[in-house]
Amino acid sequence: MPAFLTSVQNLFSTSRALTRADLEPVLAKMENHLIGKNVAAEVTRDLLESVAVALEGKRIGWTSVYQHIRQALEDRLQRILLPSAGTDLLRDLQDVVRGDHRPYVMVMCGVNGVGKSTNLAKITFWLLQNRVSVLIAACDTFRSGAVEQLRTHVRNLRALVEQLGHDDVKIELFERGYGKDAAGIAKEATNYAKANGFQTVLIDTAGRMQDNEPLMRSLAKLTALNRPDKIVFVGEALVGNESIDQLTKFNTALRDFSNQADPRDIDALLLTKFDLIADKVGAAVSMTYITRRPILFVGTGQTYTDLKRINVKVVVDALLAA
Amino acid sequence: MVLNDLGRKINSALASLAHKPAIDAEALDAMLKDLCRALLEADVNVKLVGALRTNIKNLVNLDELASAPIASQRRLVQRAVFDELVRLVDPSVGATGATTDRWQPVKGKPNVIMFVGLQGSGKTTSCTKLAYYYAKKGFKTAMVCTDTFRAGAFDQLKQNATKAKIPYYGSYTETDPVQIAVDGVARFKKDKFELIIIDTSGCHVTEAELFGEMTSIADVVQPDNIIFVMDGTIGQSAEIQARNFKNAVNVGSIVMTKMDGHAKGGGAISAVAATGSPIIFIGTGEHMQDLERFDARGFISKMMGMGDIGGLVEK
Numbered sequence: 001m002p003a004f005l006t007s008v009q010n011l012f013s014t015s016r017a018l019t020r021a022d023l024e025p026v027l028a029k030m031e032n033h034l035i036g037k038n039v040a041a042e043v044t045r046d047l048l049e050s051v052a053v054a055l056e057g058k059r060i061g062w063t064s065v066y067q068h069i070r071q072a073l074e075d076r077l078q079r080i081l082l083p084s085a086g087t088d089l090l091r092d093l094q095d096v097v098r099g100d101h102r103p104y105v106m107v108m109c110g111v112n113g114v115g116k117s118t119n120l121a122k123i124t125f126w127l128l129q130n131r132v133s134v135l136i137a138a139c140d141t142f143r144s145g146a147v148e149q150l151r152t153h154v155r156n157l158r159a160l161v162e163q164l165g166h167d168d169v170k171i172e173l174f175e176r177g178y179g180k181d182a183a184g185i186a187k188e189a190t191n192y193a194k195a196n197g198f199q200t201v202l203i204d205t206a207g208r209m210q211d212n213e214p215l216m217r218s219l220a221k222l223t224a225l226n227r228p229d230k231i232v233f234v235g236e237a238l239v240g241n242e243s244i245d246q247l248t249k250f251n252t253a254l255r256d257f258s259n260q261a262d263p264r265d266i267d268a269l270l271l272t273k274f275d276l277i278a279d280k281v282g283a284a285v286s287m288t289y290i291t292r293r294p295i296l297f298v299g300t301g302q303t304y305t306d307l308k309r310i311n312v313k314v315v316v317d318a319l320l321a322a
Numbered sequence: 323m324v325l326n327d328l329g330r331k332i333n334s335a336l337a338s339l340a341h342k343p344a345i346d347a348e349a350l351d352a353m354l355k356d357l358c359r360a361l362l363e364a365d366v367n368v369k370l371v372g373a374l375r376t377n378i379k380n381l382v383n384l385d386e387l388a389s390a391p392i393a394s395q396r397r398l399v400q401r402a403v404f405d406e407l408v409r410l411v412d413p414s415v416g417a418t419g420a421t422t423d424r425w426q427p428v429k430g431k432p433n434v435i436m437f438v439g440l441q442g443s444g445k446t447t448s449c450t451k452l453a454y455y456y457a458k459k460g461f462k463t464a465m466v467c468t469d470t471f472r473a474g475a476f477d478q479l480k481q482n483a484t485k486a487k488i489p490y491y492g493s494y495t496e497t498d499p500v501q502i503a504v505d506g507v508a509r510f511k512k513d514k515f516e517l518i519i520i521d522t523s524g525c526h527v528t529e530a531e532l533f534g535e536m537t538s539i540a541d542v543v544q545p546d547n548i549i550f551v552m553d554g555t556i557g558q559s560a561e562i563q564a565r566n567f568k569n570a571v572n573v574g575s576i577v578m579t580k581m582d583g584h585a586k587g588g589g590a591i592s593a594v595a596a597t598g599s600p601i602i603f604i605g606t607g608e609h610m611q612d613l614e615r616f617d618a619r620g621f622i623s624k625m626m627g628m629g630d631i632g633g634l635v636e637k
């Protein structure tokens with residue numbers, strides 16, 4: 001039990017119905033605790049309110065108020081994060097490749113500098129290890145060095161594939177330099193992939209701020225024109241309350257700017273820089289709570305193998321630990 | 323920059339006092355609760371928010387207040403809030419060991435500046451922005467790329483520098499960042515450059531190798547100022563991250579980036595207390611001219627919309 005809670009535990013030792021007033025002091029401390037773990041303030045308050053509502057009027061025996069709150073919170077945190085434990089990208093991919101006889105198309109999007117390109121390279125490495133051929137589409141035609149960055153990754157990855165001795169898998173970069181229309185390049189790349197027997201197209205996009213309307217429109221154009229199988233939002237585990245605004249506005253933009261009858265949302269999350277945050281893992285909760293989407297992978301470093309599945313139990317324990 | 327949101331919340335917390343006939347402990351607590359909530363939503367460090375609450379309570383002597391007219395009661399509380407907010411962003415007010423003089427390059431001699439920070443925080447982009455800013459002010463400016471780690475790092479700096487017409491130094495073949503730093507600085511010093519800006523790889527305290535490269539460059543080159551670049555969207559990790567860098571190298575100033583979004587920079591602000599260094603610039607976009615000078619009092623006044631505060635007092 002966190003040291004800061006000893007003062008209020010065991011406050012109630014006989015059976016009685018819990019009131020708001022009983023819950024309030026523990027909830028207030030829990031609020032600060034979760035915010036300190038980098039859960040967004042709004043999400044923290046929502047969560048604790050639902051805990052309060054569930055516990056109010058409940059009869060408790062010898063266990064402390066804290067124990068009840070902690071248990072209720074743990075259950076909720078698990079429920080929020082759990083979909084992240086059940087994603088199978090390889091199966092989805094094989095279904096499309098074998099069933100529809102076309103490459104599986106995935107887009108990486110997000111704000112600036114979060115790790116879209118690097119983690120795209122890591123996913124590529126993982127796919128190559130699983131004998132899936134990858135075409136990377138260089139659709140960040142804006143940021144200096146973006147194309148060269150991917151070119152370097154492709155060169156490294158090709159060398160790694162050769163080491164693995166997988167001569168049946170291919171890795172290539174599809175690029176048209178800078179200043180061109182990203183949506184069009186993605187389309188061309190997909191056609192090229194289909195014609196040349198690639199099983200996957202991974203589309204790298206430029207970082208953009210969620211409030212930048214022209215850039216958000218161009219992302220919606222890219223997804224509308226290409227109808228990708230998966231739109232992955234790449235977010236940083238470091239981000240604070242801003243994650244809520246980012247995700248809400250990316251979803252709104254994808255919907256409102258797509259000019260389509262059945263617009264899309266973000267399908268999955270990729271949480272990067274998990275190696276930098278120690279136990280301040282709250283962003284994982286904020287992002288899954290807001291989107292109700294799974295965390296496909298977490299990025300845990302800068303090398304190609306630093307891509308992991310999230311361990312829900314470890315994350316929940318870290319959130320509740322002192 | 324969208325600070326209005328935080329400013330609005332702070333103002334509405336203060337405005338709650340306007341409807342009270344007198345400021346008593348209950349009214350003050352209610353106001354502080356709203357104020358702290360607004361700051362937490364802006365990512366200010368939990369501990370700093372707690373300290374701010376205590377400080378304001380100590381500054382406002384309710385017994386003394388009771389005898390004063392209500393208008394001056396309100397003014398006193400506002401003053402306390404304003405001063406505490408300024409303390410958050412200006413290390414020269416308060417924090418011990420603070421750098422009171424903001425760094426300024428001096429013409430006619432070589433000023434060597436080194437950028438450090440976490441991965442993707444905006445170092446390379448901000449190097450170019452700073453170079454462009456001072457080149458326009460007539461400084462003979464150059465950039466050195468010591469990032470031999472990140473894919474495409476030298477290309478990025480090269481393309482940025484070319485766009486901004488800033489001479490640069492770097493290498494595709496030399497893998498030792500310290501060597502590149504030494505060679506680059508020596509070359510530009512010889513050619514009488516006045517501002518030499520060193521870009522480094524993004525790193526984190528747990529990555530011994532990259533972190534060590536950063537400290538080695540600092541030790542060998544002895545820069546005149548080390549600028550810590552912090553992403554304005556960072557949450558509760560900000561303080562510890564900033565402290566890690568401060569413990570490794572002599573951070574002198576902070577640049578807070580990505581303030582063109584919706585972020586309020588509360589996390590990055592927390593870095594001020596952790597390093598005792600002032601924020602000198604904020605980044606407000608991806609283009610080389612998207613850099614603004616930062617001034618703590620101006621920042622807070624603007625954030626609180628001081629005009630509105632004036633109005634509140636008169637009510």
Ligand SMILES: Nc1nc2c(ncn2[C@@H]2O[C@H](COP(=O)(O)OP(=O)(O)OP(=O)(O)O)[C@@H](O)[C@H]2O)c(=O)[nH]1
Nearest residue numbers: 112113114115116117118207273299300301441442
């Ligand atoms: N420690 C750590 N660093 C990471 C991780 N993922 C990415 N990075 C680093 O973060 C920095 C930015 O990564 P990029 O992949 O270029 O980010 P991006 O989102 O493509 O950036 P833009 O295209 O400029 O918006 C690089 O230095 C990466 O090496 C991670 O999981 N852990």
Ligand SMILES: Nc1nc2c(ncn2[C@@H]2O[C@H](COP(=O)(O)OP(=O)(O)OP(=O)(O)O)[C@@H](O)[C@H]2O)c(=O)[nH]1
Nearest residue numbers: 112113441442443444445446447524580605606607
């Ligand atoms: N919108 C916005 N984007 C910014 C700002 N500053 C930097 N960026 C973007 O953030 C991303 C990362 O910036 P970089 O300059 O590459 O960051 P870095 O710290 O050098 O990254 P590493 O070298 O990988 O550690 C790029 O897409 C930049 O264009 C800013 O003030 N506003």
Ligand SMILES: [Mg+2]
Nearest residue numbers: 116117140146
């Ligand atoms: Mg990128």
Ligand SMILES: [Mg+2]
Nearest residue numbers: 445446469475
């Ligand atoms: Mg860089």
